[in-house]
Amino acid sequence: MTAVFSHPIVVRYHEMDMQGVVFNMWYLAYFDEAMSAFIEANDLAYTALQDDGFDVQLVHLDVDWTASLRFGEAADVTVEVANVGNTSFALDFAVRQGGRPVCTAHIVYVCVALDGGGKQPLPAPLRAALTA
Amino acid sequence: MTAVFSHPIVVRYHEMDMQGVVFNMWYLAYFDEAMSAFIEANDLAYTALQDDGFDVQLVHLDVDWTASLRFGEAADVTVEVANVGNTSFALDFAVRQGGRPVCTAHIVYVCVALDGGGKQPLPAPLRAALTA
Amino acid sequence: MTAVFSHPIVVRYHEMDMQGVVFNMWYLAYFDEAMSAFIEANDLAYTALQDDGFDVQLVHLDVDWTASLRFGEAADVTVEVANVGNTSFALDFAVRQGGRPVCTAHIVYVCVALDGGGKQPLPAPLRAALTA
Amino acid sequence: MTAVFSHPIVVRYHEMDMQGVVFNMWYLAYFDEAMSAFIEANDLAYTALQDDGFDVQLVHLDVDWTASLRFGEAADVTVEVANVGNTSFALDFAVRQGGRPVCTAHIVYVCVALDGGGKQPLPAPLRAALTA
Numbered sequence: 009m010t011a012v013f014s015h016p017i018v019v020r021y022h023e024m025d026m027q028g029v030v031f032n033m034w035y036l037a038y039f040d041e042a043m044s045a046f047i048e049a050n051d052l053a054y055t056a057l058q059d060d061g062f063d064v065q066l067v068h069l070d071v072d073w074t075a076s077l078r079f080g081e082a083a084d085v086t087v088e089v090a091n092v093g094n095t096s097f098a099l100d101f102a103v104r105q106g107g108r109p110v111c112t113a114h115i116v117y118v119c120v121a122l123d124g125g126g127k128q129p130l131p132a133p134l135r136a137a138l139t140a
Numbered sequence: 141m142t143a144v145f146s147h148p149i150v151v152r153y154h155e156m157d158m159q160g161v162v163f164n165m166w167y168l169a170y171f172d173e174a175m176s177a178f179i180e181a182n183d184l185a186y187t188a189l190q191d192d193g194f195d196v197q198l199v200h201l202d203v204d205w206t207a208s209l210r211f212g213e214a215a216d217v218t219v220e221v222a223n224v225g226n227t228s229f230a231l232d233f234a235v236r237q238g239g240r241p242v243c244t245a246h247i248v249y250v251c252v253a254l255d256g257g258g259k260q261p262l263p264a265p266l267r268a269a270l271t272a
Numbered sequence: 273m274t275a276v277f278s279h280p281i282v283v284r285y286h287e288m289d290m291q292g293v294v295f296n297m298w299y300l301a302y303f304d305e306a307m308s309a310f311i312e313a314n315d316l317a318y319t320a321l322q323d324d325g326f327d328v329q330l331v332h333l334d335v336d337w338t339a340s341l342r343f344g345e346a347a348d349v350t351v352e353v354a355n356v357g358n359t360s361f362a363l364d365f366a367v368r369q370g371g372r373p374v375c376t377a378h379i380v381y382v383c384v385a386l387d388g389g390g391k392q393p394l395p396a397p398l399r400a401a402l403t404a
Numbered sequence: 405m406t407a408v409f410s411h412p413i414v415v416r417y418h419e420m421d422m423q424g425v426v427f428n429m430w431y432l433a434y435f436d437e438a439m440s441a442f443i444e445a446n447d448l449a450y451t452a453l454q455d456d457g458f459d460v461q462l463v464h465l466d467v468d469w470t471a472s473l474r475f476g477e478a479a480d481v482t483v484e485v486a487n488v489g490n491t492s493f494a495l496d497f498a499v500r501q502g503g504r505p506v507c508t509a510h511i512v513y514v515c516v517a518l519d520g521g522g523k524q525p526l527p528a529p530l531r532a533a534l535t536a
Binding site: 032067070073122 | 172190254
Binding site for chain 3: 160163165
């Protein structure tokens with residue numbers, strides 16, 4: 009049995025829009041923060057990945073919202089590995105606030121060289137973190 | 141024959157990440173800006189929609205990236221109506237930079253009342269703008 | 273003796289610029305977050321202030337930077353009351369990372385009515401939180 | 405007689421806060437965008453500066469607000485050179501909307517090497533752009 013990884017976030021004032029709910033783009037910041045925390049929880053600091061000359065880029069994203077988040081609310085972003093390929097991997101995210109589902113997302117990342125060398129096979133430490 | 145609506149954007153410094161490309165969340169700001177401009181080009185100011193007590197929220201989003209944008213680059217965001225329902229509508233977006241495709245997106249919006257009254261049938265001016 | 277209030281932040285990926293340091297505007301988000309946390313630590317939820325029909329706006333800001341912040345770094349934002357007037361108040365902020373000073377700021381806020389009624393005398397709960 | 409440089413901006417939806425006005429941090433994005441445009445208008449592309457291994461960082465900022473900006477409003481950001489030193493320079497900004505003053509700002513920038521080499525004398529093309 010594997011416990012699902014969960015990253016806590018708290019909604020900040022500047023993330024709110026005129027409707028009094030979090031503007032859509034900030035969810036992508038939440039997913040990014042949760043992805044980094046997930047990798048780090050699996051023994052790979054995201055900065056270590058970068059020090060080795062690698063980073064990741066999004067190639068596909070889909071999000072389905074069923075509710076909103078409001079200013080000051082604490083929420084959890086769960087992260088699960090959906091797929092690990094040669095040069096890419098996919099994660100599933102779910103945002104929940106007090107047990108209430110807010111949205112789910114599926115993101116496909118490709119590994120790239122920071123020197124502009126393009127797509128790269130997942131380096132061993134990243135592969136290890138994703139299959140931990 | 142209908143000309144496709146196109147909204148110009150220029151990449152700003154704060155939208156760049158450590159990799160020297162636009163960070164993913166800013167594309168959602170581009171889509172939002174293009175959506176407003178599209179509606180306005182069809183004779184409905186977005187602020188007029190709000191003055192009437194309505195706004196829109198995202199319920200579904202998917203994006204596929206094939207390239208990146210860099211600082212200072214000028215790009216075009218095209219907008220096409222994919223679907224118009226009772227309380228929701230969907231738009232297709234494509235971002236191109238100098239003829240080079242960068243990403244495509246499909247977004248489903250639901251119309252909501254600003255007073256917290258939830259989902260609403262599309263008001264007539266919005267329906268007219270979307271079916272112009 | 274009064275302990276200085278301190279709010280912890282962690283630098284997020286999207287706050288980084290092409291130079292590999294936090295882009296200047298995000299410090300204002302840190303100050304805002306620290307201000308809300310400071311008020312809340314003094315027994316006034318920021319959302320309660322809003323529920324009562326009040327909010328605050330910046331009328332003056334100055335910041336002096338002596339260092340930068342990098343991705344993933346944990347820093348502390350200290351908050352001290354500099355002045356409490358009739359319709360305005362001022363806070364002093366300092367950002368430190370691992371004992372290293374990063375920047376200091378002085379911000380003057382004015383209290384406003386959410387209904388557009390303009391400048392207002394500080395409501396009693398806000399005055400109490402600032403003079404606690 | 406020198407004409408004052410002016411850069412047009414349009415307020416975007418995600419820059420609005422719950423009060424229905426632009427959240428303070430976005431003004432720093434406006435100043436940054438205007439600074440780049442100002443330098444470019446004086447025959448130095450900001451990206452050329454970076455290609456030569458240089459960038460700028462803020463060491464001091466002060467802003468005074470007298471009004472707000474709302475969604476969709478078009479405003480102008482004027483830029484004037486306040487000072488040109490050896491490793492630093494200062495610019496004065498003013499934001500006006502339809503003739504209405506919104507805020508003024510004074511920003512001191514220091515020139516840095518992109519390779520982490522720290523403070524640098526202003527490279528000749530930048531000095532030329534600032535004294536044009």
